[in-house]
Amino acid sequence: MDDILNKIAYCVEFGKINLQSPYPPDMKGLPGADELTQEALDKGIDADDILQKALVVGMEKVGIKFRENKIFVPQVLMSAKAMNMAIRHLKPYFLSGNIKRKGTVVIGTVAGDLHDIGKNLVAMMFEGNGWEVIDLGTDVSAQKFVEELKNHPGSHVGLSALLTTTMVNMEQIVREVKNVAPDSRVLIGGAPVNEEFKTKIGADFYSPDPQGAVEFLNSVASR
Amino acid sequence: MGKDILFKAFRNEKTERTPWVPFVGCHGGKLIDVPSDQYLRSSALMVRGLSEAIHRYKPDGIPVTFDLQIEAEALGCILKWSETSPPAVISHPLAEGVSIKDLQIPVLSAGRIGVAMQTAQQLKEKHPDIALYGLVTGPFTLGLHLLGTDIFYKMMEQPEEIHELMEFTSAVCLQMIDYYVDHGCDMIALVDPMTSQIDQESFRQFVSGYVTPVFDHIRGKNRFSSFFVCGQAQQNIEAMCQCRPDNISIDENIPLDYVKEQAGKYHISYGGNLKLTMVLLYGTREAVMKEALECMDMGNNQGFVLSPGCDLPMDTPFENLEAIAELVHDTYQQDVIRTMELEKEGVEILNMRDYGKAEKVIVDIITLDSESCAPCQYMVEAVKRVAPQFEGIVEWREHPIKKIEGISFMSSLMVKNIPTICIDGKITFVSKIPPKNQLIEAIQKRINEKLKLKIKLKRGEFLIFGKDDAECRTVSLQVKKAMEEMGKEFNISHSTDQQMISSYGITQTPAVILTEHKLKSEGEIPAVIVIKEWIKEI
Numbered sequence: 001m002d003d004i005l006n007k008i009a010y011c012v013e014f015g016k017i018n019l020q021s022p023y024p025p026d027m028k029g030l031p032g033a034d035e036l037t038q039e040a041l042d043k044g045i046d047a048d049d050i051l052q053k054a055l056v057v058g059m060e061k062v063g064i065k066f067r068e069n070k071i072f073v074p075q076v077l078m079s080a081k082a083m084n085m086a087i088r089h090l091k092p093y094f095l096s097g098n099i100k101r102k103g104t105v106v107i108g109t110v111a112g113d114l115h116d117i118g119k120n121l122v123a124m125m126f127e128g129n130g131w132e133v134i135d136l137g138t139d140v141s142a143q144k145f146v147e148e149l150k151n152h153p154g155s156h157v158g159l160s161a162l163l164t165t166t167m168v169n170m171e172q173i174v175r176e177v178k179n180v181a182p183d184s185r186v187l188i189g190g191a192p193v194n195e196e197f198k199t200k201i202g203a204d205f206y207s208p209d210p211q212g213a214v215e216f217l218n219s220v221a222s223r
Numbered sequence: 224m225g226k227d228i229l230f231k232a233f234r235n236e237k238t239e240r241t242p243w244v245p246f247v248g249c250h251g252g253k254l255i256d257v258p259s260d261q262y263l264r265s266s267a268l269m270v271r272g273l274s275e276a277i278h279r280y281k282p283d284g285i286p287v288t289f290d291l292q293i294e295a296e297a298l299g300c301i302l303k304w305s306e307t308s309p310p311a312v313i314s315h316p317l318a319e320g321v322s323i324k325d326l327q328i329p330v331l332s333a334g335r336i337g338v339a340m341q342t343a344q345q346l347k348e349k350h351p352d353i354a355l356y357g358l359v360t361g362p363f364t365l366g367l368h369l370l371g372t373d374i375f376y377k378m379m380e381q382p383e384e385i386h387e388l389m390e391f392t393s394a395v396c397l398q399m400i401d402y403y404v405d406h407g408c409d410m411i412a413l414v415d416p417m418t419s420q421i422d423q424e425s426f427r428q429f430v431s432g433y434v435t436p437v438f439d440h441i442r443g444k445n446r447f448s449s450f451f452v453c454g455q456a457q458q459n460i461e462a463m464c465q466c467r468p469d470n471i472s473i474d475e476n477i478p479l480d481y482v483k484e485q486a487g488k489y490h491i492s493y494g495g496n497l498k499l500t501m502v503l504l505y506g507t508r509e510a511v512m513k514e515a516l517e518c519m520d521m522g523n524n525q526g527f528v529l530s531p532g533c534d535l536p537m538d539t540p541f542e543n544l545e546a547i548a549e550l551v552h553d554t555y556q557q558d559v560i561r562t563m564e565l566e567k568e569g570v571e572i573l574n575m576r577d578y579g580k581a582e583k584v585i586v587d588i589i590t591l592d593s594e595s596c597a598p599c600q601y602m603v604e605a606v607k608r609v610a611p612q613f614e615g616i617v618e619w620r621e622h623p624i625k626k627i628e629g630i631s632f633m634s635s636l637m638v639k640n641i642p643t644i645c646i647d648g649k650i651t652f653v654s655k656i657p658p659k660n661q662l663i664e665a666i667q668k669r670i671n672e673k674l675k676l677k678i679k680l681k682r683g684e685f686l687i688f689g690k691d692d693a694e695c696r697t698v699s700l701q702v703k704k705a706m707e708e709m710g711k712e713f714n715i716s717h718s719t720d721q722q723m724i725s726s727y728g729i730t731q732t733p734a735v736i737l738t739e740h741k742l743k744s745e746g747e748i749p750a751v752i753v754i755k756e757w758i759k760e761i
Contacts, residue, residue: 017377023379024598069458073420074375081376114303114311116421117372164500164536165308191476192500 004043005054008036008086012128015078017085023078033082037089045181047093048100051130055083059128063211066121073117080124087127095130102157102221105130106148108140110169115162118190122158125210131217142169142176149181156217159203161190170199178202185220187213226354226409229283233410233447233469235492235526241519242527244494245544245552247276248289248534249309254279258306259537263290266341270349273342277350277389279541281548283355284410287343289404289534290335290571291360291414294395297334297369298326307537315371323391326369328398336399340406347407354410356449357403362392362433378425385429393433395512397440404444411441412449412472416533418463419454419476426459435466442469449494453533457481468477474532475499479521486526494528503543504536509639511543512550519551555596559641562591562624573635573752577744578648581756584669586610586619587645589633593621601656602642609662617666647673682740688724689732691717691756698733713737 010016011033014024018034031039040050062079065071093099105126109119116138123133134148134155145157157177161167167190176197185204188197198206207213229242247254251272252262262268273285291308296302299321302310317323331337343355360368367389377384400411406414418430434450441448450468452459455476463471472494473482479496486493495518502514518529529551535544550556579585586606590599603621610617624628624641632758636645642645644652644662645668657665685702689695695717702715718724727736743749743757 021380069455072422072425072458074378074425075422077372077375078379112305112308114313120372163308164504165305165538167500194501196501 002053004036004040004045005050005057006038007113008033008050008054009058009061010056011036012055012083012086013061013216015075015082016069017078017082032085034085034089037086039100041089047090047098050086051090051099055086056129059083060211060214062128063125063209063214066212067209073121076121076124076183079184080121080128083124083128083218090097101132102130102207104134105158106134106136106145106150106152106155107160108145109138110166111139111161112169113163113166114138117161118162119158119160122160122189122210122213125214126158128216129214129218142173145173146176147181147193153181154183156185156187156220158187158189158213160188161193164192165217167192167197170197170203174201176204185217187216189213225283225352229354229410229528230447231447232494232526233492233526234464235469235490238527240522240554241522241529241551243274243281243527243547244284244286244354244530244698245280245547246286246289246531247273247280247370247504248286249307249537250535250539253537253539254541259308260304260306260310263288263309264335264338266338266345269338269342269504270345274349277353279548279702280544281552282353284356284528285346286356286358286412287346287408289338290339291358291364291416292368293335293339294329294360294365294399297329297336298365298369298395300368309534311672312368315369315373317370317388318373323387326391331402335354336402338458340402343403343406343408355408356410356412357400357406357408358412358414358451359396359399359403361413361418361451362389362396362437363421363430364415364417365392365395367417375420378421378429382428389429389433393437396437400437400441404446408446410447410449410707412451413437413468414451416451416453418461419452419456420461421459423458423462424679426462431462431466437626438466440469442467451513451533460485461488464491467644470494470527470528472530476532479518483521483527492526492528494530495532497529497531497547499532499536503531503539508542508546511546512560513564515547515550516557516564519557555591555598555641558596559591559624564632568744571631573631573750575635575648575750575753576746576747577749577753578636578756579649580753582611582760583616583618584666584673585647585756586617586666587632587636587648588619588621588642589629589636589638589645590621590623590642592623592625596642596656598656599623602644602652605656605659605662606644609659609666612663613666613670616670677741682713682741682742684690684713684716684738686736686738687715687717688719688727688734688736689717690719695733698735702735 016027016032018032021032022028062076066076068161107123109116123135127133136144159170159173177184177186187205188203189207205216205222228238228696231238232242249259254275255272257268292302292310292312295312299316301314303313304310329336336555346355378703409537418426448468449470450463451472453474457477460482470492471486473496475498482493497514502510588603588606593600593603606619610619621633624630624633636648638650640654640746643650646665651665687698688696699715
């Protein structure tokens with residue numbers, strides 16, 4: 001069993017999507033996350049094991065390598081694509097409750113900001129780590145975040161901004177979120193923000209890389 | 224001055240001072256109170272905004288515009304406009320069914336290309352001494368605008384498509400360069416921030432081969448070139464240098480010393496990397512000057528251009544950028560900041576609330592050091608000349624901040640600029656040397672204030688020494704009568720204590736001593752320097 005889970009984790013780590021995928025070049029012609037996940041399920045391996053022992057493990061390695069500047073956006077996106085391919089097979093198990101999620105994160109780029117590469121990376125990392133992600137997309141108002149929190153009580157919030165002009169909108173969102181959901185953790189990220197800014201606006205956590213955000217939420221979930 | 228000093232820096236030569244290029248994009252709109260979406264669409268407004276920037280920030284060079292969406296818009300990308308920032312690309316034609324073969328190199332009239340070129344031409348005429356930067360969107364960033372994030376997947380899965388795309392986008396760059404050169408730009412900056420998102424191997428595979436001929440082309444046009452990147456792009460700096468630009472410009476995500484070292488290896492100049500948000504946008508004037516000086520000292524007037532890391536946030540306070548202009552053009556301000564930074568540790572903040580309650584009027588001159596700083600010397604001389612006219616009532620002192628005591632004194636009085644004159648601890652003349660009559664007037668004003676205060680605060684006490692007899696009682700009655708006639712009310716005490724009588728050196732009684740009490744401090748512990756002033760009165 002471990003062998004196939006290791007193989008899936010490896011495919012996620014190195015972004016091998018399926019048999020046809022030419023990337024990475026040294027895995028050309030080999031099965032990818034797509035085929036291996038189906039094979040694992042066919043063998044009767046528990047869907048939760050596939051998530052925890054293959055996808056989470058693979059994505060964690062990706063997160064760490066990204067943090068350490070060993071890999072960059074294209075490689076992470078390929079890993080995320082491989083992970084999504086595997087998750088597609090697991091979807092029915094999520095719906096039936098066979099796989100338990102760690103919790104829910106509502107995520108989006110803040111009002112006025114349309115740059116979503118960073119936000120997408122973080123969303124993928126959360127998902128690959130067993131979190132349910134409600135992705136509100138780009139240019140999301142405080143009101144929309146608040147509404148979504150009402151629909152998903154107990155969830156946490158991830159805010160992203162790339163522009164110096166939009167990062168200031170984070171403050172209002174944090175305030176309104178804290179008003180309705182004081183226990184929700186608000187995480188912020190994006191090129192112009194930093195730890196000092198996080199403190200200034202009363203957010204709970206800042207991370208310069210997705211893995212930091214994942215580790216923070218995991219620590220919150222395990223408390 | 225102006226573009227010549229910048230040219231020298233771009234040739235990696237020694238410069239007489241640090242050249243300064245504020246990247247004024249939509250911030251130009253702020254300078255003339257126009258929202259970004261109007262400003263970036265009008266050459267008349269941009270010329271006005273940039274002229275204001277040139278007037279206020281005294282730069283050596285300035286970009287015509289800082290808008291990486293111009294080419295994308297001309298190629299069919301839809302923009303979403305904002306009042307406070309540059310527009311954002313919200314559609315990616317190549318991901319929405321358009322084929323690369325359908326795209327044409329934009330003509331001069333496409334989108335806002337003409338607006339940028341008119342701006343360049345008019346600025347050139349108005350400000351011939353300032354180097355004009357034509358900012359061209361780099362081929363990878365333009366590729367991302369056209370294709371969206373699929374560019375990253377295709378790099379891995381269909382690399383030949385990305386090569387085709389880069390071939391096209393770099394041809395667009397060449398055309399844009401020709402437009403900018405034809406309209407008077409002295410330097411061309413290829414701005415390719417999205418390359419920060421890819422690894423060195425991908426950079427060499429998909430970027431190097433396309434941008435190197437672009438820099439050769441700029442050189443062929445007899446213009447200087449810069450390669451701008453923002454974001455964490457440290458992994459690509461060396462590869463960027465190998466593309467043969469004249470200059471590399473980076474933001475705060477990359478340490479300046481690292482870029483200095485890499486650029487040095489390839490004998491090219493470099494620039495950057497003033498922190499955009501926490502310092503330029505949110506920082507104080509002092510923090511901005513400190514940050515700028517750190518960059519300047521790293522640059523050491525050798526092939527270095529001082530500039531923000533990227534496009535200035537629209538709301539950057541004007542005074543923060545003016546502070547940099549002041550610093551760049553004023554070596555003695557640089558010395559002041561440098562000295563203060565060196566001495567900062569160990570500075571004691573004195574309690575100065577009661578400073579200035581001494582009998583004399585104290586004039587303090589806070590200087591860098593009057594022996595080595597001309598403005599400081601003139602300020603000290605101005606005070607020196609005036610003080611004797613007050614015949615001993617005015618005492619003056621210089622506090623050079625090259626000594627720790629000087630910094631301590633300066634910080635305690637909350638003095639921010641050098642040189643400054645404080646009269647009885649109050650900041651009175653800042654930076655400018657006061658004309659003689661103004662200085663006299665200010666000192667006289669303080670003397671008058673003190674006189675009033677002195678009358679108000681003075682209290683006295685009569686001590687009558689001697690036996691409890693008729694003589695002493697008569698003395699007491701006489702004192703009371705005198706006070707009544709003068710409308711004063713002092714305490715009268717009577718002492719028969721022999722020991723106390725002898726301590727005053729009294730040999731015969733009745734004797735009278737009048738003591739004078741003056742309130743010197745209230746409700747706090749006065750500093751030793753303050754107490755010393757009081758003692759000097761006696």
